[in-house]
Amino acid sequence: MDVVFQINIHGHRANPSFEISNDSWSKWCKKNDIAHFVLTEPLYDLEYMNANWHKFFCIKLLENEGIEYDQICIVDSDTLIHPDAPNFFNDTENKFCAVQNDGCYEWVNRSIKSYGEQLFEGVELHPWNYFNSGFMIINKSHKDFIEKLYDFYTENRDKIVDCQEKFKVGTDQTPINYLIKKHNVELKLMSNKYNLQDLYRKNLLYVSPQMWFEDKLHFLDAGWIYHFNAIPQNPMSRDWGYWIKRTYDELYGNK
Numbered sequence: 001m002d003v004v005f006q007i008n009i010h011g012h013r014a015n016p017s018f019e020i021s022n023d024s025w026s027k028w029c030k031k032n033d034i035a036h037f038v039l040t041e042p043l044y045d046l047e048y049m050n051a052n053w054h055k056f057f058c059i060k061l062l063e064n065e066g067i068e069y070d071q072i073c074i075v076d077s078d079t080l081i082h083p084d085a086p087n088f089f090n091d092t093e094n095k096f097c098a099v100q101n102d103g104c105y106e107w108v109n110r111s112i113k114s115y116g117e118q119l120f121e122g123v124e125l126h127p128w129n130y131f132n133s134g135f136m137i138i139n140k141s142h143k144d145f146i147e148k149l150y151d152f153y154t155e156n157r158d159k160i161v162d163c164q165e166k167f168k169v170g171t172d173q174t175p176i177n178y179l180i181k182k183h184n185v186e187l188k189l190m191s192n193k194y195n196l197q198d199l200y201r202k203n204l205l206y207v208s209p210q211m212w213f214e215d216k217l218h219f220l221d222a223g224w225i226y227h228f229n230a231i232p233q234n235p236m237s238r239d240w241g242y243w244i245k246r247t248y249d250e251l252y253g254n255k
Helices: 016-032 051-064 105-119 140-167 173-182 240-252
Strands: 003-007 035-039 071-075 079-081 096-100 131-139 187-190 225-227
Touching: 003 016, 003 051, 016 035, 016 079, 016 240, 035 051, 051 071, 051 131, 051 140, 079 240, 105 140, 105 173, 131 140, 131 173, 131 187, 131 225, 140 173
Parallel strands: 003 035, 003 071, 096 187
Antiparallel strands: 071 131, 079 225, 096 131
């Protein structure tokens, strides 16, 4: 059986919108005969390893729970899936799958440069094959890679945190991109319909009365999985929590 894995650690940046995300995925999984697992308790002190780095513990957790799995989709809890979304597990070719990061290229370039200089000298990474870690699909063949990933974290934890704090370049996403490249893991970049990100920059969010288009959920026609990241402060105070609830209410009924 395939599995969707999410992180929603109770008490850690707790937000009701995480529950809405989990609920949409639970409903989609039930419809498609897919297991759904949500990690609600940290495995390490969050001062040592933040929630984002808990993602790849999914294999150990499933095996410890005796849950059979073929492929695992690791997806962030600031996403929402359309109830009619097709089964993306059928499109993986049994590879490590993700979607190209299609957002702020200044941030991506800065993150690649900063982490590269500090931790990945000699590994070449470009924005056109750099993926967003909010949607990734792995399988049993990636167990060895995941062990290497956490060995890397253990050995370089202080340098990783220093990069985050000094250069403001995110947590897990860029190191995972580098490690995929360094260890020659075959990567398949899937269609952005499975991780439609940075909706604000795509002019898909109505966040000001001065905007020229109608106040509708335009992104519903642009993809199947909506990632409500990188939404700045705006005149209507419509943050990611507003959009995830409004989208859920339209697609699934009032939450």
